[in-house]
Amino acid sequence: MTMEDTQPGAIIGLGLSIMFLYGMLEMLWLALISKQVSFKHDFWQSARNVVIVVSLSSIPLFSTAGFGLLGQELAPLQLGMEWYYWPLGLLIYEFWYWVQHFLAHKVRLLWCLHSPHHAPDTINMVVGYNHHMLEVPYMAFFMGFVPTLCGVPVEMVIVINGFDMIWGSMLHASPRVIKRRYGILEYFMQTPSYHRAHHAKNPRYMDTNYNATTLFWDWALGTLQPLRDDEPVEYGITRDVNVESWRDVQFGEMSLLWQDIKNAPDLKSKLGYTFCPPGWSHVGDHKMASTQKLALEN
Numbered sequence: 001m002t003m004e005d006t007q008p009g010a011i012i013g014l015g016l017s018i019m020f021l022y023g024m025l026e027m028l029w030l031a032l033i034s035k036q037v038s039f040k041h042d043f044w045q046s047a048r049n050v051v052i053v054v055s056l057s058s059i060p061l062f063s064t065a066g067f068g069l070l071g072q073e074l075a076p077l078q079l080g081m082e083w084y085y086w087p088l089g090l091l092i093y094e095f096w097y098w099v100q101h102f103l104a105h106k107v108r109l110l111w112c113l114h115s116p117h118h119a120p121d122t123i124n125m126v127v128g129y130n131h132h133m134l135e136v137p138y139m140a141f142f143m144g145f146v147p148t149l150c151g152v153p154v155e156m157v158i159v160i161n162g163f164d165m166i167w168g169s170m171l172h173a174s175p176r177v178i179k180r181r182y183g184i185l186e187y188f189m190q191t192p193s194y195h196r197a198h199h200a201k202n203p204r205y206m207d208t209n210y211n212a213t214t215l216f217w218d219w220a221l222g223t224l225q226p227l228r229d230d231e232p233v234e235y236g237i238t239r240d241v242n243v244e245s246w247r248d249v250q251f252g253e254m255s256l257l258w259q260d261i262k263n264a265p266d267l268k269s270k271l272g273y274t275f276c277p278p279g280w281s282h283v284g285d286h287k288m289a290s291t292q293k294l295a296l297e298n
């Protein structure tokens, strides 16, 4: 193994260690030392999903690297590993990150998989790892298979994904510990303040700030929403979810979708409930994020 092989791995390893250490210290400080939050309520609702997510992510077939190797095999052409290809590699990777996250918010079937990440009525480092078990292969497909199929080398994808994962986790730092503005970074990077807006159920903030590293695609595709001083974040999702019930967090959206499909009068309405944005209604009484935003403007 050469120096070039070991360096990115060592840097990602160091980043992961800092991220886990910070997460543990944040939890200890908030729940045990300063007693600002309840361990059971604020951390347990997310922590119980972490074991499942971490275990599934380590299965090669479900991992970004596993999907990446498959995509690279099928790619018609490939970028080099020279430094000047990296910005293009990041741009391609982040585009597909934006697409998967946009679809996860805008297609109700996929929202069933993504909503557990948004269900907590708070934000802290543990929320960062709180995902539905089926979201693991969904994200690995978009972050591993699709960028490599578009020509990004699998080694580049693994390094970018490693950084994206570490930075994306740090976006969940509790506002009770870290202040909310991040100086010059706010102009080009996703910061905890942007991601706090992403976790909000306020109509203005819903379905915004999809990326985890830079602001480029959110800015280019019109989904960038800075946190406003005059509108504090209300964390969570719009339905009444029992955040202390693992079953409701993981499967509540699926069971509501099933009810709507069952009660829909025809095939078109059944497909509408499955593939239209959450809040779509076959009688036209929509409660989608876009209709709520429209009401905000009027």
Ligand SMILES: [Zn+2]
Residues within 6 Å of the ligand: 101, 105, 114, 118, 198
């Ligand atoms: Zn989201």
Ligand SMILES: [Zn+2]
Residues within 6 Å of the ligand: 117, 127, 128, 172, 195, 199
């Ligand atoms: Zn998040």
